[in-house]
Amino acid sequence: xxxxxxxxxxxxxxxxxxxxxxxxxxxxxxxxxxxxxxxxxxxxxxxxxxxxxxxxxxxxxxxxxxxxxxxxxxxxxxxxxxxxxxxxxxxxxxxxxxxxxxxxxxxxxxxxxxxxxxxxxxxxxxxxxxxxxxxxxxxxxxxxxxxxxxxxxxxxxxxxxxxxxxxxxxxxxxxxxxxxxxxxxxxxxxxxxxxxxxxxxxxxxxxxxxxxxxxxxxxxxxxxxxxxxxxxxxxxxxxxxxxxxxxxxxxxxxxxxxxxxxxxxxxxxxxxxxxxxxxxxxxxxxxxxxxxxxxxxxxxxxxxxxxxxxxxxxxxxxxxxxxxxxxxxxxxxxxxxxxxxxxxxxxxxxxxxxxxxxxxxxxxxxxxxxxxxxxxxxxxxxxxxxxxxxxxxxxxxxxxxxxxxxxxxxxxxxxxxxxxxxxxxxxxxxxxxxxxxxxxxxxxxxxxxxxxxxxxxxxx
Numbered sequence: 001x002x003x004x005x006x007x008x009x010x011x012x013x014x015x016x017x018x019x020x021x022x023x024x025x026x027x028x029x030x031x032x033x034x035x036x037x038x039x040x041x042x043x044x045x046x047x048x049x050x051x052x053x054x055x056x057x058x059x060x061x062x063x064x065x066x067x068x069x070x071x072x073x074x075x076x077x078x079x080x081x082x083x084x085x086x087x088x089x090x091x092x093x094x095x096x097x098x099x100x101x102x103x104x105x106x107x108x109x110x111x112x113x114x115x116x117x118x119x120x121x122x123x124x125x126x127x128x129x130x131x132x133x134x135x136x137x138x139x140x141x142x143x144x145x146x147x148x149x150x151x152x153x154x155x156x157x158x159x160x161x162x163x164x165x166x167x168x169x170x171x172x173x174x175x176x177x178x179x180x181x182x183x184x185x186x187x188x189x190x191x192x193x194x195x196x197x198x199x200x201x202x203x204x205x206x207x208x209x210x211x212x213x214x215x216x217x218x219x220x221x222x223x224x225x226x227x228x229x230x231x232x233x234x235x236x237x238x239x240x241x242x243x244x245x246x247x248x249x250x251x252x253x254x255x256x257x258x259x260x261x262x263x264x265x266x267x268x269x270x271x272x273x274x275x276x277x278x279x280x281x282x283x284x285x286x287x288x289x290x291x292x293x294x295x296x297x298x299x300x301x302x303x304x305x306x307x308x309x310x311x312x313x314x315x316x317x318x319x320x321x322x323x324x325x326x327x328x329x330x331x332x333x334x335x336x337x338x339x340x341x342x343x344x345x346x347x348x349x350x351x352x353x354x355x356x357x358x359x360x361x362x363x364x365x366x367x368x369x370x371x372x373x374x375x376x377x378x379x380x381x382x383x384x385x386x387x388x389x390x391x392x393x394x395x396x397x398x399x400x401x402x403x404x405x406x407x408x409x410x411x412x413x414x415x416x417x418x419x420x421x422x423x424x425x426x427x428x429x430x431x432x433x434x435x436x437x438x439x440x441x442x443x444x445x446x447x448x449x450x451x452x453x454x455x456x457x458x459x460x
Contacts, residue, residue, distance in 0.1 A: 025122035037111045061089055205218055205231045324352050
């Protein structure tokens with residue numbers, strides 16, 4: 001990669017370049033598609049208007065789902081997945097606009113399809129090519145930003161290891177200054193000269209939260225520098241969830257524990273639940289009717305088991321399952337987990353539980369909007385009260401809607417939790433899912449649930 005191209009990328013950030021590439025890809029694809037369909041490149045005015053609308057939609061949707069940030073270091077599969085989702089939504093919106101505007105006879109459906117297909121190929125290919133060129137340049141020591149790091153020795157080691165583990169980000173260490181928890185004035189005064197001699201373009205202040213008062217002193221000592229300065233606090237002992245920087249009420253915020261399923265992501269996930277939930281509900285309805293009849297024939301009592309569980313943000317809701325046990329009484333405030341060979345479970349109930357068919361009524365909970373197809377499994381309220389005192393960050397799993405299946409379940413953490421260690425593993429998987437949520441992860445979990453089947457060694 002030439003020095004001029006590197007300088008261009010520094011002067012014109014990728015956040016601005018990539019939307020321009022997407023816009024040009026759509027314009028070019030629109031012209032090519034028009035030529036393929038009509039044999040000319042002189043577009044009618046209404047097709048120019050359609051291209052303009054698609055450009056605005058593509059850029060807006062990409063911005064809403066953060067596709068223009070950190071794209072150079074995002075995995076290609078994730079990058080293309082986000083891109084495909086945007087183009088699919090644009091296709092749906094474009095078709096809807098044409099239909100409701102009664103303009104179907106004025107626009108070629110082939111032109112719309114070819115325009116979106118060609119532009120997706122160009123935009124995706126441009127990102128793949130850019131990532132490849134950047135990797136090649138960084139292997140040769142180009143396109144790297146030298147960094148001078150300041151902080152306690154142990155914190156500097158952790159940050160340096162993270163830097164070396166992410167070479168694609170393009171940082172290199174230009175120098176370090178090890179600080180004690182109470183650096184003296186002479187140490188701070190010499191920082192500016194050391195950084196200038198190092199040639200660093202960025203300064204990273206890597207200190208734990210208890211040294212926050214030192215940051216102001218460091219900033220004052222570096223007041224004459226033009227290098228970019230970043231504060232990288234140490235959250236080593238904290239279980240963070242979707243941590244990032246944001247602006248709240250005009251103030252800078254370090255988000256320590258927030259849900260990633262918000263805004264556009266929440267709308268997309270709800271659409272996913274409605275579409276797939278309705279399909280699964282319709283497919284399972286005949287099975288549900290058969291199960292209900294068999295339950296009535298086998299043992300007295302209601303067909304459905306209803307119990308309050310905790311949903312998103314701690315709100316209680318009533319979950320539905322097919323009854324798998326004989327009618328029995330529990331002590332007030334107590335819910336006894338089912339065990340292998342539990343005498344309370346009926347023979348047909350054992351089959352329902354082992355195949356997870358007792359969970360089918362929960363698709364109604366999904367359509368209600370109280371559950372999601374994929375998410376942390378909801379636990380009994382008394383179990384929440386018990387485990388929240390024993391498992392750190394246990395309640396963070398309630399930042400999203402509970403699910404019928406989840407990342408923990410497809411990784412074998414389902415059924416009874418006889419030990420705290422088992423619950424810790426389940427919570428660990430639930431929090432990983434929340435922190436890494438995407439529609440593609442949801443589809444993967446659904447596929448794994450179907451492929452692995454509903455049976456499992458811990459289901460009884």
